[in-house]
Every structure is written in structure tokens, then in C-alpha cells.
Amino acid sequence: MMTFFRDSWIVFKRAIIISSQNPLWIVIGLLQPILYLALFGPLLTQMAGMPGFPPGNAWLVFVPGLLVQLGIFGGAFVGFAIIYEWRSGVIDRQMVSPASRAALIVGRVMRDIVVLFIQGCLLSGAAFLFGLAVPLHALALGLLLMVLLGASFSALSYAAGLALKSEDSFAPIVNTFALPILLLSGILLPMSLAPGWLQVLSDLNPFKHMVTALRFVFRDEIWNGTVLLGFGLAVALLVLSAWVGTRVFERQTK
Amino acid sequence: MAQRKMIETLSQNMIEAHGLKRTFRARGKNIEAVRGIDLTVAAGEIVGFLGPNGAGKTTTLKMLTTLLEPSDGEAIVAGCDLRRDPRGVRRRIGYVAQGGTTAGIARAGLEITSQAELFGLTPKQARQRGEELLSALDLEDVWDRKCESLSGGQRRRLDIVMGLIHRPQLVFLDEPSTGLDPQSRANLWHHIRKLRDQFGTTVFLTTHYMDEADSLSDRLLIIDHGVIVGEGTSAALKARVSGDSLTFTLRDGEQAARAADIANTLAGVANIVTEANVLHYQIPKGAIVLPVYLRQLTQAGIEPIGAEIARPTLDDVFLTLTGRTLRD
Ligand SMILES: Nc1ncnc2c1ncn2[C@@H]1O[C@H](COP(=O)(O)OP(=O)(O)OP(=O)(O)O)[C@@H](O)[C@H]1O
Ligand SMILES: [Mg+2]
Numbered sequence: 001m002m003t004f005f006r007d008s009w010i011v012f013k014r015a016i017i018i019s020s021q022n023p024l025w026i027v028i029g030l031l032q033p034i035l036y037l038a039l040f041g042p043l044l045t046q047m048a049g050m051p052g053f054p055p056g057n058a059w060l061v062f063v064p065g066l067l068v069q070l071g072i073f074g075g076a077f078v079g080f081a082i083i084y085e086w087r088s089g090v091i092d093r094q095m096v097s098p099a100s101r102a103a104l105i106v107g108r109v110m111r112d113i114v115v116l117f118i119q120g121c122l123l124s125g126a127a128f129l130f131g132l133a134v135p136l137h138a139l140a141l142g143l144l145l146m147v148l149l150g151a152s153f154s155a156l157s158y159a160a161g162l163a164l165k166s167e168d169s170f171a172p173i174v175n176t177f178a179l180p181i182l183l184l185s186g187i188l189l190p191m192s193l194a195p196g197w198l199q200v201l202s203d204l205n206p207f208k209h210m211v212t213a214l215r216f217v218f219r220d221e222i223w224n225g226t227v228l229l230g231f232g233l234a235v236a237l238l239v240l241s242a243w244v245g246t247r248v249f250e251r252q253t254k
Numbered sequence: 255m256a257q258r259k260m261i262e263t264l265s266q267n268m269i270e271a272h273g274l275k276r277t278f279r280a281r282g283k284n285i286e287a288v289r290g291i292d293l294t295v296a297a298g299e300i301v302g303f304l305g306p307n308g309a310g311k312t313t314t315l316k317m318l319t320t321l322l323e324p325s326d327g328e329a330i331v332a333g334c335d336l337r338r339d340p341r342g343v344r345r346r347i348g349y350v351a352q353g354g355t356t357a358g359i360a361r362a363g364l365e366i367t368s369q370a371e372l373f374g375l376t377p378k379q380a381r382q383r384g385e386e387l388l389s390a391l392d393l394e395d396v397w398d399r400k401c402e403s404l405s406g407g408q409r410r411r412l413d414i415v416m417g418l419i420h421r422p423q424l425v426f427l428d429e430p431s432t433g434l435d436p437q438s439r440a441n442l443w444h445h446i447r448k449l450r451d452q453f454g455t456t457v458f459l460t461t462h463y464m465d466e467a468d469s470l471s472d473r474l475l476i477i478d479h480g481v482i483v484g485e486g487t488s489a490a491l492k493a494r495v496s497g498d499s500l501t502f503t504l505r506d507g508e509q510a511a512r513a514a515d516i517a518n519t520l521a522g523v524a525n526i527v528t529e530a531n532v533l534h535y536q537i538p539k540g541a542i543v544l545p546v547y548l549r550q551l552t553q554a555g556i557e558p559i560g561a562e563i564a565r566p567t568l569d570d571v572f573l574t575l576t577g578r579t580l581r582d
Pocket of ligand 2: 311312313352428
């Protein structure tokens with residue numbers, strides 16, 4: 001167990017140093033939510049107050065969605081990086097070391113969490129400038145949910161990348177999963193605006209419940225079943241993803 | 255008691271493999287990459303693993319280094335059972351993969367340090383040993399450079415530094431000298447020998463280069479189509495080839511074919527091979543046969559452009575063992 005933490009730390013250190021020396025990706029990853037904030041947010045402020053729109057200021061509805069989106073998309077594409085590392089021989093090299101297999105993926109996920117956390121803070125800062133007003137503890141919970149999601153998607157993405165070992169098959173898979181998740185989770189527009197059948201469909205999407213939970217949190221309604229459900233789903237997803245990711249690393253020798 | 259145990263482990267073989275097999279499934283077809291390999295490598299030996307492309311060298315190495323599970327067979331590597339204690343194997347071995355080991359966007363020093371730390375070294379020890387190894391392989395001033403900015407040969411030498419950083423008792427080198435210029439290769443050989451002489455390191459390396467196999471390895475294993483077809487010192491293997499190796503260059507393939515027919519009538523001839531307009535065969539007492547054979551060619555109206563006689567090489571050994579040349 002000690003070696004697991006030690007090895008994860010070593011893998012994390014290497015990964016974060018490489019990221020800090022190649023910061024372009026961090027900037028590009030941040031660009032998308034900032035653009036949404038600047039170009040899409042103003043549209044929403046016009047819609048607030050329409051029938052079906054959840055209560056509260058438009059930013060209270062929109063920023064939780066953006067945080068969830070940042071978490072999902074910040075994690076979903078890291079699989080490209082593991083394909084690159086596998087092709088360079090880094091994965092094989094680390095697998096011949098005595099390091100714990102789980103540490104090889106956990107260390108990388110930790111790097112993604114740190115990067116994501118920085119992006120999330122910058123995004124929230126920008127949102128405050130646009131007019132978001134939430135208590136700090138609510139924002140902290142928002143960042144926590146984003147990090148839970150980011151960690152899950154990053155682990156799943158590494159697993160998929162390493163299992164497929166080809167950008168050409170990995171890219172369509174990510175897009176196939178990411179787009180419906182995005183559209184059915186009410187990240188951009190609240191699902192309460194949708195027709196009945198679409199609402200039923202989106203109820204099946206766990207990410208919708210996370211977005212809804214975070215909207216409650218941002219309205220400072222924290223102790224209720226909706227919030228518990230959203231965060232519970234996020235934790236369950238993380239446990240599942242960590243297991244899948246470790247399995248894929250272990251099964252590399254098959 | 256503890257000491258006795260240590261001596262026992264030391265005197266044991268570094269690698270002992272029995273019936274190692276590996277079958278890949280690709281597009282519904284089974285590829286038998288390795289079909290039952292037995293091998294023994296003693297502690298402190300430098301063993302060369304020789305064979306043409308696709309023979310199964312890398313697959314064998316990946317099995318012995320715990321990267322691939324054998325489909326069948328057993329092996330004890332560095333005193334640990336491959337299946338029951340893969341982590342014990344990993345702790346004791348070093349591996350330099352054929353296709354490289356470093357990320358282009360990472361700096362050389364970072365790759366070295368992070369790898370060393372996974373083996374339990376401190377960053378300070380890693381730096382010190384890393385710099386020593388780098389300068390031993392003529393690679394000064396690369397610590398802060400990104401790996402992608404190194405030349406092919408420099409990056410290959412960095413791979414070797416990474417594989418040796420934790421001073422393993424047993425190293426696997428998969429074509430370590432691909433892409434190195436002659437001087438760097440000679441330097442690498444020197445370093446590998448020094449490792450063995452100073453630290454008793456056991457080295458198991460694959461190669462395509464005859465001279466490397468010849469001059470670096472104490473013993474050779476020859477693999478073809480996933481099985482070991484020959485084994486022994488370079489001299490012993492060559493002694494099994496009967497006679498000298500004769501090569502003739504002719505005007506075209508048709509003449510080469512006719513020349514081959516004539517060669518076929520010579521007493522004691524073996525391994526006649528024609529490749530385009532080049533004819534090759536082996537025969538005892540080649541120096542006496544050569545003028546006789548040239549006269550026969552002239553009588554048949556064939557004028558060779560060139561003729562060459564040579565003591566048998568490892569290539570001839572391979573030809574004798576498998577009926578194909580190693581260069582295929
Ligand atoms: N992952 C894999 N899936 C399917 N087939 C494979 C795989 N790896 C290797 N093979 C096949 O197994 C055989 C042995 O390959 P291997 O890489 O061991 O050869 P090698 O002796 O190292 O050759 P080279 O000199 O080219 O490096 C080849 O036919 C190869 O195509
Ligand atoms: Mg190979």
C-alpha cells in the first residue's frame with residue numbers, strides 16, 4: 001500500500017512536470033468553457049424568467065453546467081496522451097518497473113485533477129466577473145463535483161486509449177459518448193425546457209442529475225435528496241472508473 | 255544460513271525457461287510467434303539472440319520481462335518465478351525495448367529520474383548515476399533537453415541509460431545498437447563488457463548485426479520461426495558449417511541459374527542459393543575448388559563479374575541451419 005502511494009506520487013510528479021513544460025494544452029482546454037461563458041452566457045441571461053426556466057439568476061443555472069462540462073471534457077480526451085505515451089514506449093518501460101499497476105494510472109489521473117482544478121478556479125473567477133454570486137462553500141462543492149467527474153472520465157479515457165491503442169478508433173468513441181451526454185444533461189439549457197419524451201430520456205442520464213444537484217447547491221439548497229443523488233452518482237462513477245482503469249493496465253500483459 | 259542462501263542464488267542460472275510459447279490472435283487468425291523455447295543463461299554471461307525479422311525475439315524478451323504472459327511454459331528469471339512473482343522479476347531486471355522508451359515532449363533528465371525513482375532511488379542518486387551513465391555513453395549536456403530534440407542515435411543511448419539506471423543484475427537489450435554509428439556501437443560494446451566485468455551483470459541482447467553477435471556475445475542463440483535452431487559460441491557454430499563460403503556475381507539471373515546448375519555437380523557442395531544475379535554456396539577446400547569451377551563456367555560460356563571466397567560467417571551458419579539467409 002505504501003508503495004502504491006509512493007509510486008502514484010512519482011508518476012504524478014513526472015506527468016505534472018511534463019504538463020507544466022507544455023502548457024499549451026491547458027490553455028486550449030480552458031478556452032472552450034471561457035468561450036461558452038462569454039458568448040453563450042449573455043444569451044441565457046435573456047431567457048431567465050421564461051416559463052420552465054429554473055429559479056434563480058441565469059449564472060446560477062449556467063455555471064454549474066459549465067463546471068460539469070469542464071469535468072467531462074477535461075477528462076475525456078486524455079486518452080490521446082496515453083496512446084502517445086504507449087507509442088513512445090513509456091508505458092512498457094514503466095510496466096517493467098516494480099511500480100504498482102494502479103499507481104501508473106492513478107498518478108496520471110492526479111495530474112489531470114490538478115490541471116482541471118486550476119482551470120475550474122479560473123473559470124469560476126471569470127464567472128464572478130460576469131455576475132455570478134454564490135457562497136464560497138457552494139463553489140467549493142461545485143469544484144469538488146467537477147474534480148470527481150474529471151477523475152472518472154480521465155481514468156475511463158486512459159482505459160479506452162490503452163485498450164484501443166489507436167487515435168483513429170479512440171476519437172470516434174469519445175465523440176460518440178461525449179455528445180449525447182452533453183446534450184442530454186441539460187448543461188447548456190435546462191432540461192425543464194424540453195418536451196416530455198426528451199425529459200424521460202435525460203432522466204436516464206446520470207450526468208443530468210449531477211448538473212441538477214449542482215444547481216441546487218448553487219442556490220444554497222444543500223441538504224436534500226437531489227444533491228445527495230447527484231454526488232452519490234459521481235462517487236459511484238469514480239469507483240467504477242478507477243476499477244476499469246486499473247483492470248485495463250493490469251491486462252496489458254494478456 | 256543467510257549467506258549460504260545467497261551463494262545458492264548466485265550460483266543459479268539467471269534465466270531458465272522451459273517450453274515458452276506465445277500465440278497472438280489477430281483478425282481471427284492465430285499467430286504462433288514463439289513455439290516452445292527452452293533456454294538457460296548463466297549469471298555473468300553475455301548472450302546474443304540472433305534471428306531474422308519476425309522470428310520471435312521481441313516476443314520472447316517481452317515474456318521474460320513480464321510484459322507478456324506466456325501462452326504456455328515456465329521460466330525462472332533472476333531467481334523469481336515469472337508467473338508467481340512477476341514483481342520480484344521486475345525489481346531485478348532492466349529492459350531496453352526495441353522501439354524506444356522516452357516521451358518526446360519530456361526532458362531527458364526527467365525521464366531518467368522518474369524511472370530511477372520507481373526502482374526506489376532518490377532523485378539525488380538518480381541524478382548522480384544518470385550523469386555518470388550519460389557521460390559513459392558520450393551523452394553529456396542532454397539532461398535538460400527534450401527527448402525529441404535528440405538525434406536518433408543519442409535517443410537510443412538515452413534508452414540504454416534508462417535501462418541501466420538501477421544497476422540491474424540482468425539486462426535485456428532489444429537491438430540496442432540500431433541507429434548508432436560505428437563509433438557509438440564500439441563504445442556501447444565496451445560499456446556492456448565493462449558492466450559484466452565490474453558488476454557481474456548478465457546481458458541478454460538481440461541483434462541483427464553479425465559483428466555485434468560475433469564480438470560481444472559469449473554465446474549465441476539462433477531463433478527462427480519461433481524456435482531455437484542453434485546454440486553455442488560463435489566459433490563452435492561456425493565450425494559446424496562445412497567448408498568455405500563462395501560468392502559469385504554474374505551478369506543476370508539466367509546466368510546465375512545456369513552457374514548454380516554447374517555448382518550442383520561439385521563434390522561436397524552445400525547450401526546453394528541464388529539471389530538475383532548473385533550465386534552463393536559452401537564447399538570444403540574452397541581455395542582449390544574456385545579455379546576449377548571458374549574454368550567450368552568459362553567452358554559453358556558464362557563469364558562471372560566477380561568471385562569471392564570467405565571463411566564461414568554467422569550468416570552461413572544461419573543458412574546451414576535454416577536454409578535461408580539472415581538478411582531476409
Ligand atoms: N501484438 C501482436 N499481435 C499479433 N502478432 C504479433 C504481435 N506481436 C508480434 N506479433 C507477430 O509475432 C511474430 C514475432 O514477432 P517479434 O516482434 O517477436 O519478432 P522479432 O524477432 O523481434 O523481429 P524483428 O527483428 O523485426 O524485431 C511476428 O510474426 C509478428 O508479426
Ligand atoms: Mg524485435
